[in-house]
Amino acid sequence: MNSGPEQVFQAGPAQMQAAQQNAQDQQHAMRNALAQQQGIGTYCDCHLCQMARQDVQAAGAKAQALLESLLDCEQIAEYREQKRFLVRGNRTGNLYRILAHGSLSGNVLDLNNNRRLCAALHTHLGTLFFPFEDHIIAQFLMLKYDEGSFLKIAH
């Protein structure tokens, strides 16, 4: 019995369906990854979401390790306990508290002037996908070593 052509005919739609499913999965995973980064969504249990979540978690852990390598003992202790820490500006000597949790909007507190400051990595550079801790590293380094530029940029 020659079933070759029939098998080919049956494989076509199946492959197309698989390709469509794959494309939908990828769109789904990208949408969920974006939502997760923005704090407005969660990953589902599909394998692509699981892979995306693992990548994001690994990036966050790596960024956190780099951040902690830049902090002193007191800052590390406060960061680990309360997800925040103090940093002194190199130009004015003012004290700032960086809130390293939740939103980046106004997460830098200017304790000397009792105000909130907002500045984070440029999203047009694709930084939406940066780990949260990378934004904290940027804020910390700018305040500690280039406070003047930070204050010019921050709102």
Add this chain to the structure above:
Amino acid sequence: MGQLHILDKTGDSRIIWNVGDTEHVKTAKATFDGLRAKGYSMFSIKADGDTGGRVDEFKPELEQVIAVPRIVGG
């Protein structure tokens, strides 16, 4: 041995150079200059972790450099 950390979506990417290796230094300098041209701010951190500052020019003897993309006000 110097290390350049470039903040990115993986946390950071790293370029390591040996001061005595011309090719390493050349690659690190090219990366450094390329990032500067894109608007990155470069921060030098000493091995003691306590001293550092902003740097605009690559020097092989830098110990640790963090490349930070441009920040914007929210």
